[in-house]
Amino acid sequence: MPKFSKRSCAYCAGRGKIADMGILPTWKTCLACDGFGYVYIPGSFVKCPDCAATGRRSTGARELVRCKRCRGTGWTEPTLAHNRV
Numbered sequence: 712m713p714k715f716s717k718r719s720c721a722y723c724a725g726r727g728k729i730a731d732m733g734i735l736p737t738w739k740t741c742l743a744c745d746g747f748g749y750v751y752i753p754g755s756f757v758k759c760p761d762c763a764a765t766g767r768r769s770t771g772a773r774e775l776v777r778c779k780r781c782r783g784t785g786w787t788e789p790t791l792a793h794n795r796v
C-alpha cells in the first residue's frame with residue numbers, strides 16, 4: 712500500500728466548488744474532489760506538468776476543462792514528468 716497524502720485540490724483551489732462561468736455564474740460541486748476541497752494522492756505524485764498544477768487546460772475555446780492527466784487534481788504520477796516542474 713502506498714502512502715497517501717492529503718493535498719489541496721487544484722481545480723477548485725481547495726474550495727470544494729467551482730464557478731460555472733455561464734451567463735449567470737453559478738457554483739457547482741467540484742468534480743475533481745467531490746466537493747471536499749482536497750484529494751488524497753500517493754506521496755510520490757508530483758505537480759501535473761500538463762496543466763502546470765492548475766487542474767485546468769485550455770481547449771483553445773474560451774472555456775477551461777479539467778486536465779485529463781490529473782483529472783483536475785493538479786497532481787499526477789511522476790512518470791515522464793520527472794525533469795519538469
Ligand SMILES: [Zn+2]
Binds near residue numbers: 727728748
Ligand atoms: Zn476540487
Ligand SMILES: [Zn+2]
Binds near residue numbers: 760
Ligand atoms: Zn493536470
